[in-house]
Amino acid sequence: MDFGVIERNWNFLLVQGLIGLxxxxxxxxxxxxxAMLLGFLLGLFVGLGRxxxxxxxxxxxxxYVELFRGVPLVMxxxxxxxxxxxxxxxxxxxxxxxxxAFVIFEGAYLGEIVRAGIQSVPRGQxxxxxxxxxxxxxxxxxxxxPQALRNMIPALVTQFIVLFKDTSLASIIGYLDLTKAAQIVxxxxxxxxxxxxxxxxxxxxxxxxxxxxxxxLEKRLATA
Amino acid sequence: MTYQFxxxxxxxxxxxxxxxxxxxxxxxxxxxxxxxxLALGILxxxxxxxxxxxxxxxxxxxxxxxxxxxxxxxxxxxYFAVPxxxxxxxxxxxxxxxxxxxxxxxxxxxxxGARFSEMIRAGIQAIPKTQLEAALSTGLSTAQAFRLVxxxxxxxxxxxxxxxxxxxxxxxxxxxxxIGVAELTFQTRQIETYTARAFEALTAGTLxxxxxxxxxxxxxxxxxxxxxxPGMVGSVETEH
Numbered sequence: 035m036d037f038g039v040i041e042r043n044w045n046f047l048l049v050q051g052l053i054g055l056x057x058x059x060x061x062x063x064x065x066x067x068x069a070m071l072l073g074f075l076l077g078l079f080v081g082l083g084r085x086x087x088x089x090x091x092x093x094x095x096x097x098y099v100e101l102f103r104g105v106p107l108v109m110x111x112x113x114x115x116x117x118x119x120x121x122x123x124x125x126x127x128x129x130x131x132x133x134x135a136f137v138i139f140e141g142a143y144l145g146e147i148v149r150a151g152i153q154s155v156p157r158g159q160x161x162x163x164x165x166x167x168x169x170x171x172x173x174x175x176x177x178x179x180p181q182a183l184r185n186m187i188p189a190l191v192t193q194f195i196v197l198f199k200d201t202s203l204a205s206i207i208g209y210l211d212l213t214k215a216a217q218i219v220x221x222x223x224x225x226x227x228x229x230x231x232x233x234x235x236x237x238x239x240x241x242x243x244x245x246x247x248x249x250x251l252e253k254r255l256a257t258a
Numbered sequence: 259m260t261y262q263f264x265x266x267x268x269x270x271x272x273x274x275x276x277x278x279x280x281x282x283x284x285x286x287x288x289x290x291x292x293x294x295x296l297a298l299g300i301l302x303x304x305x306x307x308x309x310x311x312x313x314x315x316x317x318x319x320x321x322x323x324x325x326x327x328x329x330x331x332x333x334x335x336x337y338f339a340v341p342x343x344x345x346x347x348x349x350x351x352x353x354x355x356x357x358x359x360x361x362x363x364x365x366x367x368x369x370x371g372a373r374f375s376e377m378i379r380a381g382i383q384a385i386p387k388t389q390l391e392a393a394l395s396t397g398l399s400t401a402q403a404f405r406l407v408x409x410x411x412x413x414x415x416x417x418x419x420x421x422x423x424x425x426x427x428x429x430x431x432x433x434x435x436x437i438g439v440a441e442l443t444f445q446t447r448q449i450e451t452y453t454a455r456a457f458e459a460l461t462a463g464t465l466x467x468x469x470x471x472x473x474x475x476x477x478x479x480x481x482x483x484x485x486x487x488p489g490m491v492g493s494v495e496t497e498h
Binding site for chain 1: 326328446463
């Protein structure tokens with residue numbers, strides 16, 4: 035056992051690998067945070083689309099959700115890795131491919147959270163809003179969504195934890211995240227036990243911290 | 259986009275053999291890991307429902323540690339870090355008999371065991387406390403009460419979330435390609451490598467995953483109907 039390997043590569047593992055600051059385009063958080071924000075925007079449209087009265091909107095949204103939820107993320111990443119550069123006709127860096135794959139993949143899961151959040155708002159709210167003279171779009175924007183968002187918060191934090199852990203899979207197309215950083219150091223120093231245990235602890239600290247926070251939010255929302 | 263599709267690459271004897279082997283390996287690793295996960299899940303889920311704090315804490319530590327770390331990291335851990343810690347004869351045997359498959363199964367099973375246990379714990383908590391008290395008052399020991407009364411009810415209650423987690427496990431088995439397990443995604447990539455036909459190969463792999471998922475969902479829906487407890491909310495639809 036030689037945990038000095040962690041100390042010697044501290045900056046590379048954490049500043050470059052986890053956060054994404056350094057000489058290389060990479061970073062677990064630099065991928066996870068934008069993927070979550072963009073994925074949520076997409077999820078908002080998907081969730082609304084699934085609840086739309088028109089079949090021309092709800093059917094494609096449902097197919098999209100069921101398709102991406104029925105396929106492994108690894109497969110989705112390979113799809114984007116092979117197809118996206120060809121479809122766009124330009125070479126894409128790993129970051130672009132990974133971000134696109136995660137946004138589209140998470141959009142399906144976040145869409146379901148949005149849908150559940152909207153459905154958790156009592157029907158009476160919609161009727162009350164309509165009776166005050168608000169239109170459908172206004173009702174959605176000013177009455178339903180603000181309440182739905184509040185109900186979604188714990189599920190959104192949980193989904194972010196899942197996404198945060200899943201970004202480790204971006205390393206299979208060469209994206210330099212925390213897992214890839216550990217792999218690179220391991221190739222040089224051959225200290226698998228120390229390195230993989232260390233990144234397990236780092237992932238754990240982040241994910242467990244966030245899950246405690248989600249639990250706290252859930253309690254606070256339940257009593258409010 | 260001027261891409262000439264050539265679906266015939268999927269029909270060659272070689273490609274079909276790879277895909278079949280991939281499906282077989284995916285099903286084998288998923289089934290073995292599922293059994294490990296269910297056993298660990300039941301054990302940890304039951305321990306977390308006990309009054310005895312030390313056992314509860316051991317189970318909680320297992321669950322919280324394993325489910326909050328990415329599966330990929332566990333794959334690397336079980337494959338690269340664990341074998342060197344084992345005695346030499348065990349190591350030799352493992353490397354002769356497919357250490358990738360063993361490590362992949364362990365990683366998948368232990369990781370999902372932590373997730374299964376949360377579900378099983380929820381199932382146990384959904385059972386009124388009086389059931390356990392009634393079982394104990396008839397003279398059963400705690401272990402007997404769990405084995406004969408609490409767990410059979412809890413397992414029947416959790417069939418719907420179990421379906422979801424089973425599908426997650428199947429999909430997550432694709433992560434094992436990172437340590438060289440020749441499962442379905444691995445074989446899909448192999449076809450891509452040999453034929454340079456990414457679109458066709460990935461389509462085949464994706465469709466097979468969708469079919470596997472739909473089939474399992476179908477089977478589990480039957481299991482759900484078969485084992486639904488009459489009178490419970492989840493079984494309302496099947497009563498008529």
